[in-house]
Amino acid sequence: MKVGILTLPLWHNYGGILQAYALRLAIERSGHQAILIDVKREPLSKRKKVISHTKRSIKAKFLYGLRKPYYPNEKEVKSISSNTRAFVENNIQPSSGHIRLSNTPKFAKRLDAIIVGSDQVWRPEYCPDLALYFLGFAKKRLKKISYAASLGTDDWRFDTKETTRCSKLLRTFDAVSVREESAIDLLKKNMQVAAIQTCDPTMLLEAKDYLSVADIPSTYPSGGRGIFCYVLDPKELRMQGLLNIGTRLNSELFFIMPKVFDKNYAKSSEDYIFPAVEEWIKALQESDFVVTDSFHGCVFSIIFNKPFIAIANTSRGRTRFESLLKQFDLEERLFDCVVDIDTEVLHKPLNWKEINKKRENLKNEGINFLTSSLNKES
Template sequence: MRIGIFTQPLKDNYGGILQNLALQRVLRRMGHYPVTIDYDIWRPPLLGRIRLGVQNLFRKSKLSGRRFDIERFVCAQINMTSRVSTDRQLKHCMKTNHFDVVLTGSDQVWRRAYNPRLDWSFLSFANKLPRIAYAASIGIDYWDFTEEETCRCAELLKNFIAVSVREASAVELCRKYFGRNDVKVVLDPTMLLDASDYPSINGAATDRPYVFTYILDWDYCKGRIVESLTKELGLPEYSSEYNSFGKKLEKRLSIEGWLAGISNANLVICDSFHGTAFSILNHRPFIVLCNSERGNTRMQWLLELFGLQDRMVQDVSEVDSLAPIDWDSIDTILNRERIKSINFLNTALKSV
């Protein structure tokens, strides 16, 4: 079947891109033809667009760095439609792509704060096509939809033949506010593949042992934890976003470089869901720093699933009591959850 996938705009988000890559690969292994709907609603004002255009003419060398790396990776690894940003364009996209089914997920497609068009995330544009939600994430464990949004999305969700979410708290939210009692919890698509399935550069990020940090939202407490741990271990910090001093890297890593940074690290410190997921996939010792701004619920559920709740810390003193991770036990849980998640997808698609 030809499957249209609706997820968050990929842009230059490591986890967002990799979860979409993983879902496409899993669907292709099942014998389907997945295509991601490439959309981005936000557009700067006219003067802003002109300014950006002029800047781009004189900054090709800079833009050819990370942005080129990301675009190259996405073009090579992910099958996408042409870009859409309006209802008219989306309607044309649906008409010309001849999808047999449309799927929403994964990532925080149902996080209200991240979606100016919630109705799109609930596949309002799918007309009479079968609809599936795979590992859709609300991201928080409380309700912030308006009454009007709740009614609209609940009505749209009635058209779904199968619904799954990425964290357990979303099951109850869907039951209470959408009236769906059949919602399942499944793995994020990134965890349906093995670490070896992902493209990566050869070799370690550096020639010596290091601590890899992926801090999306820096604050003093996080910086203090990173600084304390690197000093205690006697290892340098290799960062992919903000370092321990709150400085954001001018030249960030390619996706392959980010994957290699995690897979070869002696320790990973992150405040990211996908940083956590790839640490688990690669059997890397890791520590998760709380990130309430982006939503701790997602990471807490993932850690609870694997019995690793103590890996989320708020102070450096909590690190000393951490026991080594039993990776055999982790793999047992991972394999069990993979079977459940892939069975959900197979069953949903066979019902189309």
């Protein structure tokens, strides 16, 4: 069976890229051919480009420095994502090739099934086309499945029109699974659809799978480099005091993330380019401890058995952290800001034997869901 994977556009989000890689490999290991539908957003019209450029200019002149986000345009995204896109194009194969969202229905004609998932694919603010991500284009013969689809938040953010349209589409799915526990109730209440919870696709693989794709030998030493700070929003107030963690743990901090995109990009564009996915995986392997405000930073800390502390990234979706950590009884490792970090928790050893046992159970449940959903008669 040819199974398409539809996820959010893949550029420089390490977690997003690796969850797509993991899902492709898991489907392949279940005996089917997995094909990434490698989508990108539609180009802006001339009018919208002018509006976008004007907004950026205003932000740069009047709002920059007031913690207002400053986003790259399509050309700049391609540049800063050059290393990470190389991983997508070289390792998540076969794929559709990099196609516009509008070409998805045409490509889907050659598929037997589509799995939509996982990383916040059903969050209106992030999703480029909600009806498309609820497979509104799919023909009746096409098997439709969601795997660990994420809403990202624990409140309902669809408007009335979106709710009506997408609930009708979701009720035509052959199987529905979501990533966060809160999403089960949200879908039931607002769309009258029953869903089950499955783990993030990255947890369907083992650390050795990621080391292998990064060409890191299994004998490569674990640890020794210090505290890996994988922080998406280092300029946020909640991250103040980050350097003090090194003192509290008597260890060196190291970072690999590029400069946060801002109006100075043109002056030193190379400083904004994201390191390769392989380098990110290597940093995890070499770390002794992880501090992160990323959901997937937490996930990979668990996979690689690295003690960690999570700083809740509320605007990006706090419920993602809570749902994940609850599954491993690790809620105490989540804090609202760096200054709130409890020293006792910081030094508390983790029971990796129990954590790995829970992870293995979640992995098996996820694989069983995939296998049974793909093999079930329509």
